[in-house]
Every structure is written in structure tokens, then in C-alpha cells.
Amino acid sequence: MNPLPLLIILFITTIQSTSAQTLINATCKTASKTDPNIPYAFCTTSLLAAPASRCAALQGLGSISIRLIRYNVTDTRCFIKQLIKDKKWDPYQRQCLDDCFQLFSDAIDSVKQAMRYYNAKKFDDANVQISSIMDAANTCEDGFKERKGLVSPLTKRNVDVFQLSAVALSVMKIIQTGSGLI
Numbered sequence: 001m002n003p004l005p006l007l008i009i010l011f012i013t014t015i016q017s018t019s020a021q022t023l024i025n026a027t028c029k030t031a032s033k034t035d036p037n038i039p040y041a042f043c044t045t046s047l048l049a050a051p052a053s054r055c056a057a058l059q060g061l062g063s064i065s066i067r068l069i070r071y072n073v074t075d076t077r078c079f080i081k082q083l084i085k086d087k088k089w090d091p092y093q094r095q096c097l098d099d100c101f102q103l104f105s106d107a108i109d110s111v112k113q114a115m116r117y118y119n120a121k122k123f124d125d126a127n128v129q130i131s132s133i134m135d136a137a138n139t140c141e142d143g144f145k146e147r148k149g150l151v152s153p154l155t156k157r158n159v160d161v162f163q164l165s166a167v168a169l170s171v172m173k174i175i176q177t178g179s180g181l182i
Helices: 004-034 040-049 051-055 058-085 091-119 123-145 155-177
Strands: none
Touching (some): 091 155, 123 155
């Protein structure tokens, strides 16, 4: 058996994977330099976690970043639903959780609409939808902060939604402006 075809396939796969990782690194480097809300490590880790990212072009990274928001928002909504079932919350905390549940329910619709706009290359409209998701995460978190000493059980999730949204906005900006990657 001739191992040459297998070696060629392995070589091509390695080149594609390396070039995709280079694109992700360059995209995240640009994003983190232009937006203080995007830590470089968070951006690269998030994008590389998506299997399709290994062979994606810049446009594909935009779709992937929006999909990551959708997964995160959906999972957070489910998590909130589970928290609400727990009887340990006082009325104020329960109201905060109910508010967050509604905000994340709306965010699911927003992220679906954002993907439709993105696919239609209506980046300004997609930007509005993703910005509303960022606002939802902030509003959810702020509800808990209104009562002194109250700690939100959703802080990490809200931060993740916010940062994933910032990554998506940054990728769209790079695509829109055609700005070079660092």
C-alpha cells in the first residue's frame, strides 16, 4: 500500500488547520486591540472550541461567533429556569431571576434574527440585534446589583454572553470595513 496519498491528505489538513488557527489568532488580536471588552484568550478559546472554526474563512467566523452566542444564551436561559425552581430565593432574588429569564428568552429571538441579518449581509441590522443581547446580559446583572450585598448567580454567564457578543460585533466590523487583520 502506498502511504503517499495518506501523507498528502494529512499535510493538506495540517495546512488548513494552521491557516484557520492563524486567522482566528489574527482576528482575536485585532478584536482585543480595538475593544477592551474582548480578552484575547477568551476570543481564541471560544472560536477554537467550535469544530467548524478550523476550516472557516472570516465570514464563517462571524457565523460561528453568532452561533456561540445562541448556544450560550439558550443554555443560560435553561440554567435560569432551573434556578427559579429552587425555593431558596427570597422574593427580590426570584424577581431578578424572572426578569433575567425574560431577558434571555427575548435574546434567543434576537440572536436568531441577528443570524438572518448576518447571512443576508445586513450587518447594521445584525449589529442592533447583537447589541440588544449585550444589553440584556447587562440588565440582568444590574438587577442583582441594585440590592446591596446581593451576589448574582449569573455573573459568569452574563459576562460570557457580553464578551461573545463583542467578538461577533468585532468580526462583523472587520468584515464591513475590510480592515486588515493585525
